[in-house]
Amino acid sequence: MTSHKSILVGITGGIGSGKSTVARIFSILGIPIYYADDRAKWLMANDPDLKKQIQVNFGNESYSEEGVLNRAFLASKVFSDEEKVKTINGLVHPAVRADFETWAYAQKSPYVLKEAALLFETGSYKDLDKVINVSSPIRIRISRVLMRDPHRNEKQVNDIIDKQLPDEEKNKLADFVIKNTDNKLLIPQVLEIHKQLMKV
Template sequence: MSSTVPLLVGISGGIGAGKTLVSQIFSLLGIPIYNADDRAKWLMANHLPLKTRIIENFGTSAYFEDGQLNRQYLAEIVFSNPDKTSLINGLVHPAVGEDFKLWASRQPTKYVLKEAALLFETGSYKTLDFTIHVAASEAIRIERVKSRDVQRSTTQIKQIIEKQLTDELKNKLANFVITNDDSILVIPQVLKIHAQLMEAKIKN
């Protein structure tokens, strides 16, 4: 691989862990951020090959007449059916992966960050050079989500948490862990990881 190609670094964390806040700190250091979840929504609405496959598997009702994604329709199908969840993920995640690599190849930096909610759950962390997990206790995460998303109940938030891998497992899978529970300052942790990544080399 050419030395001009940036290191591919993933950053993730369970709901309420604060991965977006941490990503913003990296951004202030000049690191480009690829938001995989936002980009997935864009690709589902605008990437013709992906749209075609979604229609083939979920029907024409997956899109409105104006071509925009019918999120509610898809969510109702996918949410309660693990097989359908796997199917949509199998369509979307590869498209996001290719889009990310193309985007990353155009960035003039030592490394780039791919921010994704389900980085470890989907296995996409295996395609990256390094990964960062943002961790916080379940109690803190629940309070954060409730304060920013008042319509969600504690039960609903716990259901989302239960569908994600545990922090313990993600801590083991990640190359770096950032603790974001107010017990330790976040910025020094980011600066330390940033310094290490600036010196790191692409894995063989």
């Protein structure tokens, strides 16, 4: 991965950990940020090769006649079927990886950030030079998500948390850990990591 001018840094964290807030602080410092989950949605809706592969694997109903992604149909296909989850991830993740590489190569910054919920779970952290994990106690995460997404209930949030790698595991794999708790300020932690990355 040395062909990139910028250092590739991942930023991850479980649902409700506050990784988007942390990413915003980095962007205020002028660091370019690639939002992997948003780009994945965009690619599924707009990338002709990916659209074709999704139709081959999940049927033509995956898209409307106008070519609009039928999220409800796809979700119903993938929901609770581990094999189908693997299939869709196997199509989307390589497309996101290639898209990120192209994007990162075009940036003029000492380092760039790739923000993604499942960096460790998908193995995509191996493509990066450094990884930041935003860590937060589960009770705080649940209350944050319930405030942010009133349509979710506590059981749904717990189900999502159960599918993600526990913080202890992520913290071991990460190069930097940002603790997002009620008694730790985020900005000094971000500035410290920023300073270290600018030196690399």
